[in-house]
Amino acid sequence: MQFEPSLxxxxxxxxxxxxxxxxxxxxxxxxxxxxxxxxGKSTILNFIFFALGGDLTRDDWSEHxxxxxxxxxxxxxxxxxxVLRREIDEASMSPMEIFGGKWIQRLLPQ
Numbered sequence: 001m002q003f004e005p006s007l008x009x010x011x012x013x014x015x016x017x018x019x020x021x022x023x024x025x026x027x028x029x030x031x032x033x034x035x036x037x038x039x040g041k042s043t044i045l046n047f048i049f050f051a052l053g054g055d056l057t058r059d060d061w062s063e064h065x066x067x068x069x070x071x072x073x074x075x076x077x078x079x080x081x082x083v084l085r086r087e088i089d090e091a092s093m094s095p096m097e098i099f100g101g102k103w104i105q106r107l108l109p110q
């Protein structure tokens with residue numbers, strides 16, 4: 001039997017305390033992030049990388065990204081849903097919280 005692990009990104013929410021700065025659903029196959037220069041494309045990719053456990057230094061974050069406080073990713077690991085939450089901090093190696101199941105909305109502070 002061959003094991004074929006998969007990771008699917010379903011939704012990303014970026015918040016600044018109680019304000020939602022970015023909220024986007026992702027599609028199963030192909031997602032295109034496009035925009036003018038300096039419109040935030042790299043910042044979106046940095047948020048995804050960071051929320052999945054990547055480490056970014058202060059120089060990697062944009063000025064606008066550092067104004068945000070948390071990023072949530074709703075993902076599927078081999079078809080099993082989970083929500084990843086990470087505090088945005090210019091210091092490296094901030095901890096990650098992992099919730100089993102779907103529905104980012106019920107986990108967001110009101």
